[in-house]
Amino acid sequence: MPHSVQKVSLLEEMRNVLRRQGYAYKTELTYCDWVKRFIKFHSLQSRESLLVGSEPKVEQFLTHLAVHKNVAPSTQNQAFNALVFLYSKVLNTPLKGVSASRSRKEPRIPVVLTKEEVAEVLTLVEGTAGLIIKLLYAGGLRISEAVRLRVQDIDFGFKQITVRDGKGKKDRVTPLANNLVAPLRLQLEKVALIHQKDLEMGFGSVYLPYALAKKYPNADKAIKRAVKQCGIVKKVSAHTFRHSFATHLLQTGTDIRTIQALLGHSDLQTTMIYTHVLNQGAQGVVSPLDCL
Numbered sequence: 001m002p003h004s005v006q007k008v009s010l011l012e013e014m015r016n017v018l019r020r021q022g023y024a025y026k027t028e029l030t031y032c033d034w035v036k037r038f039i040k041f042h043s044l045q046s047r048e049s050l051l052v053g054s055e056p057k058v059e060q061f062l063t064h065l066a067v068h069k070n071v072a073p074s075t076q077n078q079a080f081n082a083l084v085f086l087y088s089k090v091l092n093t094p095l096k097g098v099s100a101s102r103s104r105k106e107p108r109i110p111v112v113l114t115k116e117e118v119a120e121v122l123t124l125v126e127g128t129a130g131l132i133i134k135l136l137y138a139g140g141l142r143i144s145e146a147v148r149l150r151v152q153d154i155d156f157g158f159k160q161i162t163v164r165d166g167k168g169k170k171d172r173v174t175p176l177a178n179n180l181v182a183p184l185r186l187q188l189e190k191v192a193l194i195h196q197k198d199l200e201m202g203f204g205s206v207y208l209p210y211a212l213a214k215k216y217p218n219a220d221k222a223i224k225r226a227v228k229q230c231g232i233v234k235k236v237s238a239h240t241f242r243h244s245f246a247t248h249l250l251q252t253g254t255d256i257r258t259i260q261a262l263l264g265h266s267d268l269q270t271t272m273i274y275t276h277v278l279n280q281g282a283q284g285v286v287s288p289l290d291c292l
Contacts, residue, residue, distance in 0.1 A: 010047065013037065014090050021089070024165055026144040034082035037061075050091060055098050056101055059082050062100035073103040109276050110243040111234050121236075124226035129219045133185055134139035136241035139163075140263050143219060143238040153187055156181060163264065172264045246274045 018028045041061050044050055050057075062080055069080075080098070088094040095216055097261040102117050118137055145163050149273045153162045158178045176184075218236055227236045233241075244257050260271040269280070 004052040007265060010039075010050075010090070014086060017089050018085075022165070024144060024148075026142075030078060031082040031085055033085050034079045037079075038083060047091065049057060051093055054087060054093065055095055057100050058087075058095060059147075059264075062098070066101045066103040069101055069251045072108075076100075081290055084220040110242050110247075110273060112247045113232070113234065113236065114238060114276050115248060117230065117232055118235075118241070120230045121223065121226045121232070122127075124229055125222045126127060127188070129222040131180075132219045133223065133238070133241055134180055134183075135161075136238060137245050138177035140242050140245040140259075141174065142242060151191070154184060154188070156185070170264055171265070172261065174262050243274070245275050246271070250274050 010187050014032055014035060015028055020032060023031075031271050032034075038044075038058075039050075041064065042049075042057055059081075061083075062076055065079055080100075084095060122130065122137075130147045132143065135141050135149070136143060137243070139161050141161075141163060148165075149161065153164060154176065157164070157177070158218060159178070159181075160173050161176050162171060162173055223236060223238060227234075242263070245265055247261050250256070250264075256268070256271055259274070260268055263271060265271045269278050
């Protein structure tokens with residue numbers, strides 16, 4: 001099976017390069033997935049086939065995503081970035097002058113829970129999963145950022161959390177909610193004991209991305225169970241709590257630039273999507289039926 005052997009060795013090499021360069025585990029998963037899709041799309045069976053007509057191949061794939069898959073511009077850019085990394089950092093053959101049809105799909109207005117819905121879900125999710133979800137809502141963290149927090153990232157004195165190597169490899173500071181101080185202290189005590197045992201067994205400093213990966217589905221499953229129990233019909237995921245954090249801050253009068261900084265957005269336009277959530281049809285409109 002030369003096809004699968006070639007593909008596996010290429011992806012392993014890509015993972016190793018991503019790790020050496022300090023990319024986040026979520027980026028590793030995403031980039032490798034796009035490379036797999038690219039290989040499948042063109043039925044490529046060797047490294048050599050990747051290098052023959054590389055620019056046209058990349059253009060065809062990106063155009064396919066825009067025209068036939070109708071993906072969002074950010075998704076198309078993500079695929080392009082993955083392929084740029086593959087060719088420049090793994091195959092050592094940088095792409096030149098790639099031109100493809102651009103996605104024009106408008107960004108979707110994010111799903112947001114009301115404060116009451118958030119409170120209801122949080123009462124039903126306990127343990128580590130519950131703590132992770134509270135971090136997402138309390139500080140606007142992405143789930144990948146929440147599970148990668150370290151002891152030194154939590155400042156109980158200044159009541160703030162430092163999110164390191166966020167999306168775009170940027171650090172940022174976000175508030176530590178008073179309600180999280182006690183449970184976080186307890187969690188840190190547990191982690192310290194586990195870490196000490198790992199060190200005694202010769203572990204503790206090893207890169208363990210798959211251990212982190214297990215926490216993602218656990219939190220998502222807990223969310224889905226709680227949402228179903230609450231009778232909420234919205235399509236809720238872990239990221240919904242980050243969206244809700246931003247929207248609720250906006251509702252209480254927090255400046256949009258402050259929200260941008262807390263979320264770690266490089267472009268203000270990305271943050272502006274939350275103003276559309278508040279401006280949706282029914283918000284602030286009195287039905288004529290209620291005026292009769």
